[in-house]
Amino acid sequence: MGIAETVAQVKSGAVKADFLFEQKLALIASRYTEIHAFNHVMADEARAAAVAVDEAVARGDDPGPLAGVTVALKDNMCTRGVPTTCSSKILEGWRPPYDGTVVSTLKTSGAIAIGKTNLDEFAMGSSTENSAFGPTRNPLDTNRVPGGSSGGSAASVAAGFSDVALGSDTGGSIRQPAALCGVVGVKPTYGYVSRYGLVAFASSLDQIGPFTTSVADAALMLDVIGGHDPLDSTSIPQAHPSLVDVLGQGVEGLRIGRITDLPEGADPDVQERLEVAFDALRAQGATIVDVQVPAFTFGLTAYYLIAPAEASSNLARYDGVRYGLRVEAADTNAMYGATREAGFGDEVKRRIMLGTYALSAGYYDAYYGKALKVRRLIHDDFDRAYQQADVLLTPTSPSVAFEIGSKGDNPLAMYLCDTYTIPTNLAGHPGMSVPYGTGAHGLPVGVQVLAGTLQEPTMFRVAASLERSLA
Amino acid sequence: MSAHDGLPGDWILVVGLEVHVELATNTKLFSASPNRCGDEPNTNIDPVTLGLPGALPVLNEHAVELAMRIGLSLNCTVQACTFHRKNYFYPDMPKAYQISQYDQPLCVEGYLALPGGKHVGIERAHMEEDAGKSTHVGGSGGRVHGATHSLIDLNRAGVPLVEIVSKPDIRSAEEARQYVSELRAILVAIGASDAKMEEGSMRVDANVSVHKPGTPYGTRCEIKNVNSVRSVGRAIEYEARRQVEMIEAGEKVRQETRHWDENDGRTHTLRTKEDADDYRYFLEPDLVPVAPSHEWIQRVHAALPPLPAQRREHLAVMTGQSADSEAVMSVVERGQDHYVLAVGHLGGDTARALVYVKEAFADQGPDPAVPAIDIAGLTNLEVEGKVTATQAKAILADIIANGGGDAAAIAAAKGFEALDTGALESVVDQVIAEQADAWAKFCAGDGKAMGAIVGAVMKATQGKADGKLVTALLNQKKASRP
Numbered sequence: 001m002g003i004a005e006t007v008a009q010v011k012s013g014a015v016k017a018d019f020l021f022e023q024k025l026a027l028i029a030s031r032y033t034e035i036h037a038f039n040h041v042m043a044d045e046a047r048a049a050a051v052a053v054d055e056a057v058a059r060g061d062d063p064g065p066l067a068g069v070t071v072a073l074k075d076n077m078c079t080r081g082v083p084t085t086c087s088s089k090i091l092e093g094w095r096p097p098y099d100g101t102v103v104s105t106l107k108t109s110g111a112i113a114i115g116k117t118n119l120d121e122f123a124m125g126s127s128t129e130n131s132a133f134g135p136t137r138n139p140l141d142t143n144r145v146p147g148g149s150s151g152g153s154a155a156s157v158a159a160g161f162s163d164v165a166l167g168s169d170t171g172g173s174i175r176q177p178a179a180l181c182g183v184v185g186v187k188p189t190y191g192y193v194s195r196y197g198l199v200a201f202a203s204s205l206d207q208i209g210p211f212t213t214s215v216a217d218a219a220l221m222l223d224v225i226g227g228h229d230p231l232d233s234t235s236i237p238q239a240h241p242s243l244v245d246v247l248g249q250g251v252e253g254l255r256i257g258r259i260t261d262l263p264e265g266a267d268p269d270v271q272e273r274l275e276v277a278f279d280a281l282r283a284q285g286a287t288i289v290d291v292q293v294p295a296f297t298f299g300l301t302a303y304y305l306i307a308p309a310e311a312s313s314n315l316a317r318y319d320g321v322r323y324g325l326r327v328e329a330a331d332t333n334a335m336y337g338a339t340r341e342a343g344f345g346d347e348v349k350r351r352i353m354l355g356t357y358a359l360s361a362g363y364y365d366a367y368y369g370k371a372l373k374v375r376r377l378i379h380d381d382f383d384r385a386y387q388q389a390d391v392l393l394t395p396t397s398p399s400v401a402f403e404i405g406s407k408g409d410n411p412l413a414m415y416l417c418d419t420y421t422i423p424t425n426l427a428g429h430p431g432m433s434v435p436y437g438t439g440a441h442g443l444p445v446g447v448q449v450l451a452g453t454l455q456e457p458t459m460f461r462v463a464a465s466l467e468r469s470l471a
Numbered sequence: 472m473s474a475h476d477g478l479p480g481d482w483i484l485v486v487g488l489e490v491h492v493e494l495a496t497n498t499k500l501f502s503a504s505p506n507r508c509g510d511e512p513n514t515n516i517d518p519v520t521l522g523l524p525g526a527l528p529v530l531n532e533h534a535v536e537l538a539m540r541i542g543l544s545l546n547c548t549v550q551a552c553t554f555h556r557k558n559y560f561y562p563d564m565p566k567a568y569q570i571s572q573y574d575q576p577l578c579v580e581g582y583l584a585l586p587g588g589k590h591v592g593i594e595r596a597h598m599e600e601d602a603g604k605s606t607h608v609g610g611s612g613g614r615v616h617g618a619t620h621s622l623i624d625l626n627r628a629g630v631p632l633v634e635i636v637s638k639p640d641i642r643s644a645e646e647a648r649q650y651v652s653e654l655r656a657i658l659v660a661i662g663a664s665d666a667k668m669e670e671g672s673m674r675v676d677a678n679v680s681v682h683k684p685g686t687p688y689g690t691r692c693e694i695k696n697v698n699s700v701r702s703v704g705r706a707i708e709y710e711a712r713r714q715v716e717m718i719e720a721g722e723k724v725r726q727e728t729r730h731w732d733e734n735d736g737r738t739h740t741l742r743t744k745e746d747a748d749d750y751r752y753f754l755e756p757d758l759v760p761v762a763p764s765h766e767w768i769q770r771v772h773a774a775l776p777p778l779p780a781q782r783r784e785h786l787a788v789m790t791g792q793s794a795d796s797e798a799v800m801s802v803v804e805r806g807q808d809h810y811v812l813a814v815g816h817l818g819g820d821t822a823r824a825l826v827y828v829k830e831a832f833a834d835q836g837p838d839p840a841v842p843a844i845d846i847a848g849l850t851n852l853e854v855e856g857k858v859t860a861t862q863a864k865a866i867l868a869d870i871i872a873n874g875g876g877d878a879a880a881i882a883a884a885k886g887f888e889a890l891d892t893g894a895l896e897s898v899v900d901q902v903i904a905e906q907a908d909a910w911a912k913f914c915a916g917d918g919k920a921m922g923a924i925v926g927a928v929m930k931a932t933q934g935k936a937d938g939k940l941v942t943a944l945l946n947q948k949k950a951s952r953p
Contacts, residue, residue, distance in 0.1 A: 078525040091524070098518050100525055199524040204756035232527050233758050310756060313558050316567030317522050332562075359558075359751035368753065 003069045003163050003217045004244075007110075010053060010068030017053040017068030021046055021112050024070045028115070028161045036136050037155040039075045040083050041115040046070070049112045056110070064110030065224050071106055072156035072165035075116035076123055077208070078197040079103050086199050087131035088121045090343030091324040100197015101229045102166060102208055109224050114162050117152025121345045122315065123173055123201040125149050126417035127407065130347050135404055138181060140443060144401040147177030147417075150211070154181040157211040164221055165211040170202050171303050172396075172421025174209045175433040179396035179446025182435045184212045184463070187421075188222060189454050190428035191236040194229030200314040202307035205425040215434065215464045219243035222456070236454070246457045247464040252285035254462065257389025260290045263297045263419050266395045269439030274395050277436050277447045280469035281393075281462065291385040291392065295377040299423035300415060302378070305358045305371035306426070311348075312355030318343065350411065379427045386452040391462050394420045396433040396446035420448060430456050434463045437470065477708065478681065479719075484711045485680045485688055486641035488703075490654060491632050492664040493601065493672040494537045500600045500631035501528030501570065508670065512624035520629045522565030527757050530554075534631040535577070535761060537663045538598050539771045541633050542578025544657050544778055545593045551762035552577040552597070554755040559748050563603035563623050571599035571634075573752050577761070583637070583657070584780060585649045586795045592638030603628035633663070639678065639688065644704040644711075651675055651700050656779040656804050668699050675703055679710045681718070689714065690724040694738055696731045706731040710738050782808050789815060790825045798829040806837030819847025820854045823863075831867050842875045849878035859937040862887040888935060892944075895928075895936055899944050902927045914949050921945065 009015040025043060032038070056063040073079065076086045078096035080103075085091045099107070106113055120130035128136040128151025136151040138144040139159035146155040150167025154177035157165045167174040169187035178185025186209040193208040200206060210221035223242050229235045258278065266274075278288050320326035320339030327338035344352070358367035385392060397417060407413045424431040430453075433446035447466060451459040478484060496506050502519035518526035542549050555573035576597030582590040604627045609619030635654065641647050655673060658666040666673040680691035692714070697706050709731075714724050728747075729738040777785070780794075786808045787794040802808050807828050814824035824846055832839050849870065853863040862882065869885075870876045882888070902924055903910045912920035921942070928941050 078523075084524070086524075094524075096518075096523065096525070098523070098526075195525075196527050197525040200757075202756075231529060233529050234527075234756070309753060313556055313568055313751070313753070316558065316560055317524075317565060319560070319567075321562065322521065322565065323523070356751065359753055361749045361751075364751075 002214055003066070003212070004220055006069055006163060007065065007067050010110075011057060011063060013057050015068070017050040017057075017063075017110075017112060018047065020068055021050040021070060021114070024114060024161060024163075027159070031139070031159060031161075034137065034142060035139055035155050035159055035161075036134055037072070037117055037152045037159065037161055038115040039085055039087060039118050039133055039152070042079070042082055042113055045082065046112050046114045049107065053110050053112070064108060065220075066106065067110035069111045069164060070114045070162040071111045072115055072117045072153055072162040073103065073113055074119055074123075074150050074153050074165070074167045076119060076168060076199040076201075077103055077116075077166065078199065079113065079116065082116065084116065084199065085133075086122045087119045087133055088343065088345070088348065089132045089325055090318045090339070093325070094323045096197075098197065101194035101231060102225050103197060105225050115156075117150070117156055117165060119152055119173075120149035121348050122199070122311070123149040123168055123170055123206075124311070124347050124351055126172070126176055126414050127402075127404075128152060128177070129404060129408065130345060132345055137404070138401045140182060141401065141441070144403050144443070145180065147180035147397065147401065149173040149177075150185075151177045153211050154178055154183060154185065157181070157183045157213060163212075164217055166208055166225070167211055168198055168201075168206055168208050169421075169425065170205045170207075170307060171425050172418040174211065175421050175431055175446070175448060176397045176417055178211055178433040179435070179444065179448075180401040182444030182446075184210075184215055184218045184432065184434055185446075186210055186218050186222065186432040187424065187430060188226065188456060189236065189430045190425075191232075191234050192222070192226050192240065192430070192454075192456070194232040194235050196229055196231040200310075202310040203314065204310060205303075205307060207425070215460060215467045216244065216247055218432070218463075219247055219460055240454075241457055243456055243460045246461050249461045250284060251281050251462055251465045254281075254286045254391065254458065255289050255389045256281050256286045256462065257289055257291040257385055257392040259293050259296065259385070259392055259394060261292050261294055261296065262394060265416065265419060266398045267400070267440065270395045270397070270399060270445050273436050273439060273445040274393065274447055277393060277466055277469075281465060284465050284469065286462075286465075289389050291388050293378075293381045293385050293392075293423070295374060295381045296423050298374045299378055299426055300419055302371040302374035302426060303418075303422045304354070304415060305367050306375065308351040308355030309358045309368050309371075310355065312352045312359065315344075315348070315352055347411065375426045378423050382423070382427045382429060382452065386455075390451070390458050391455070392450040393462075394448045394450065396420060396448040400439045400441065400443035400445060424450055429453055430459055432459060432463055434466045436466060478711055478715055481684055482681050482711075482715050483684060484642055484644075484707070485639050485682065485691075486647050486707055487639035487678040488637045488641065488647060488650060489676040489678070490635045490637075490651070491674040491676075492541075492635070492658055492666055494534050494631040494633060495662060495664050496531055496533050496537065496631055498531055499629035500531050500534050500598065501629055504629065506630050507626070508672070510626055512622070512626060515626040516628075520565075520625055522567070528570060528755075530758060530761065531631060534598060535763065536771055537631075538577050538596065538633045539763060539768065540661045540775060541635065541658065541663050542581065542596045543768070543772045543775060544661050545578070545581040545583055545596060545635065547578035547581030547593055547596060549578055549763055549768050551575070551760060553760045554598075554758045555752045556755050557599075558751040561602070562621065563605045563625070563628065565603070565625065565628065569600060569602065570755050570758070572597035575760075577763075583650060583653060585646060585653060586780070586783070586800065587649070589646070591640045591646070591650055594636045594638050596633055596635045599632050599634060601627050601630040601632050639680075644707040647677065647707050648700050648704045651703050652804070653779065655700075659806070660776060660779050660782070662776075671698075674698075677703065677707055677710075679707055679714070680724070681711055681714045689718070690726050692724065692726065692738070693728045694731050695728060695741060696733075698733065702731060702733055705736060706738060709736060713738065779803050786811060786825070790821045792822070792825065798825050802829050805832070805835075807832055807835070807839060809837075810839055810843060813843040814847045814850065817844050817847040818851070819843075820850035823850035823853055827863075827867055830864075831871060840874055841871055845870050845875050845878060852878050852882060856937070858882050858887050859935065861934055861938065892940070895932070895940060896944060898928055898931050898936070899941065899948070902931060903948070913945070914952065
């Protein structure tokens with residue numbers, strides 16, 4: 001049952017939001033520690049919200065476009081009065097005094113925010129093993145990772161703990177876990193969804209998007225959470241056309257781009273599913289065109305300068321003074337040091353150091369400055385490609401879900417998980433992962449659909465067509 | 472004072488000033504919290520001010536407009552601009568970076584004309600946010616060194632500032648003082664800031680160096696903590712002498728930031744170049760570039776009020792004074808020039824009004840609480856010789872104390888009437904007869920003796936005599952002595 005149907009049933013009074021919520025809560029409880037999708041379950045708040053929806057329906061009021069839809073929130077989105085940790089010890093115990101814009105939008109839309117999901121600390125990672133509170137397991141194979149950094153949100157949707165979830169995608173953190181968990185994950189155009197209340201990792205790259213079990217659900221979620229927010233200066237001012245309305249338009253006449261100089265490294269099973277996807281779209285009337293995006297291959301290195309640089313600035317505020325963890329010490333300077341030492345994990349420390357170095361006097365031009373130039377090149381190369389093709393199709397992840405601990409000692413191997421997703425963030429473009437059958441070990445494979453700025457309608461037409469081709 | 476400002480030999484002083492001013496907006500630069508001084512600490516705050524995780528800045532359009540006013544008043548070009556993050560860690564900066572403008576400031580390349588006519592170049596005027604206020608407790612003199620704890624008030628954090636950076640065109644402490652006074656007058660006139668140095672809404676840092684003619688500029692030191700126009704001059708004079716003495720003693724001036732100590736009248740090392748912070752500037756990703764439209768710039772420019780220099784010129788013409796006379800300068804600085812002109816429009820004498828306002832309205836704001844028509848009446852009474860200057864002063868005090876009043880009626884009530892020349896002459900003759908000694912001394916050229924005679928005349932007339940007239944009579948009698 002899609003969420004549109006859920007909303008219709010709740011609005012008609014055929015099903016109680018409270019009943020649907022209690023079902024989800026029971027399911028979460030049954031696999032709580034096994035999957036560890038959640039850092040915090042908002043049972044009381046969610047129950048109150050569900051009851052409020054049912055009361056609104058009983059009164060004859062409009063409970064909102066997401067009435068009764070259960071949503072899991074990545075634990076880097078500020079929720080008023082509810083712990084928001086970023087899966088970091090440094091924020092342990094912090095309860096934000098405000099709701100982020102997406103959170104308040106969901107509330108007024110009748111959605112039921114059910115809990116805060118696990119992530120790689122501060123969204124830095126690709127497996128959700130990097131959480132201070134322990135890894136999340138892939139519901140399809142609990143020896144394997146769900147991907148990351150939004151692994152908890154992906155797992156929540158894959159396991160049916162929530163109808164949908166929100167994640168954030170800085171270099172692939174929605175699309176890659178969506179692929180590894182067999183669900184739909186969308187990173188919209190930068191500025192499509194407000195970042196107000198999203199704890200920043202790399203501000204120029206971070207973007208919120210949905211995890212869903214269908215393309216239609218993702219379209220509805222974006223129709224609700226997308227739009228201009230005066231509290232986010234980088235949010236796009238113009239109104240977005242409805243994505244729900246374009247889903248049935250098909251791909252007839254669309255040009256689907258195949259990137260001929262895509263970095264190698266995708267496993268054969270993944271590559272095979274991509275070929276099937278091309279064939280399916282061709283069969284539905286699309287044209288497949290070869291394009292080149294030469295700078296694509298430099299995305300990873302540019303990203304690992306730009307994202308840590310911004311992170312080093314964004315994370316400097318965590319000092320133990322005003323909120324979160326404080327480790328007492330002899331004097332204030334020692335307290336800062338002890339708090340950060342105990343509060344940040346290794347990967348976070350690594351990126352703070354990398355980023356600080358990249359921005360430092362004498363190194364800026366060689367590192368951060370050059371990365372910005374590469375970013376520009378990537379943007380320009382994509383623009384050229386989008387003159388020849390309406391969308392581009394790539395693998396989302398080079399492989400299916402890998403085993404927990406298998407990349408533990410090798411940060412670079414982990415970074416390579418995001419080879420195909422990162423350039424999109426650098427360009428500010430939308431991208432989404434659509435589950436497209438299975439590969440090795442019967443695990444899901446995701447196909448990534450990429451499009452130019454604000455070309456979500458076209459991207460969703462292609463995604464919906466891919467989905468239909470599997471039915 | 473020489474152009475070298477009292478420096479020995481042919482040393483040349485070179486000064487550039489960096490002036491921070493708090494903008495008179497209702498709210499902060501990037502959030503809706505009030506921009507208000509003097510409130511309970513940590514009450515004008517919100518997630519953005521506190522730098523809470525997830526909070527994002529939104530630029531205050533009114534602040535941009537005030538910054539544009541400043542730039543346009545300083546003859547700058549207003550251009551498309553961006554914001555950068557200036558990263559530094561300090562407890563009163565909760566985000567651990569200040570949002571400022573770096574290589575693309577809002578206003579560039581202008582000048583400020585000193586009252587004497589000299590142009591001091593303006594390199595840039597850019598927007599940035601203020602930090603919070605730290606109060607260090609337990610140490611000496613409020614410094615952090617030795618303090619047992621520090622109190623942080625974030626009410627000021629995020630208050631909009633404009634930093635106005637001059638070119639190193641200033642060549643004397645006096646010019647620096649004039650620059651600061653004139654800048655202050657402009658800022659107040661255009662409503663951009665209340666620009667009170669004592670309260671910190673205007674803060675001046677001075678870059679000071681010395682060199683010899685025909686040689687490159689010397690190594691400069693930046694002087695901080697200069698909290699009044701007077702200390703701007705004192706600090707620069709001290710620092711210039713210090714640098715000259717060092718160089719003449721064979722030492723080298725180190726590039727450093729120095730702290731002006733008002734009490735001992737010296738500057739002290741605050742930090743050297745070696746331990747200067749690396750601010751790791753980068754483009755603020757949470758904001759978008761600001762490109763004021765041509766129409767917007769034109770609108771702001773057209774709405775600028777007359778600037779102090781123009782107003783001084785106008786007032787000077789209307790009162791017959793020079794534009795850089797003390798009376799004209801101070802009345803315009805207080806914003807009371809329109810009042811003097813209003814007295815003229817009501818048929819009063821502007822020259823006398825200028826004197827009254829300069830002398831007696833120092834406590835009043837730009838809109839004195841006295842009807843201009845009453846002042847007009849008083850000027851006419853004095854100009855027509857119906858009361859003396861001394862009597863006029865007493866009437867003025869009365870008018871001010873009562874918030875108005877008819878000058879003629881007050882004069883009558885006080886029994887003021889200027890003696891006519893005939894009556895006065897007979898009193899003068901009488902006094903000369905009584906004070907023969909003093910008269911003889913006066914005639915012999917002892918100026919001091921005049922005072923005694925004038926005083927006696929005043930006493931005899933109960934202050935109704937016009938002092939100038941008495942002096943004229945005495946001189947006339949001395950000259951026509953047999």
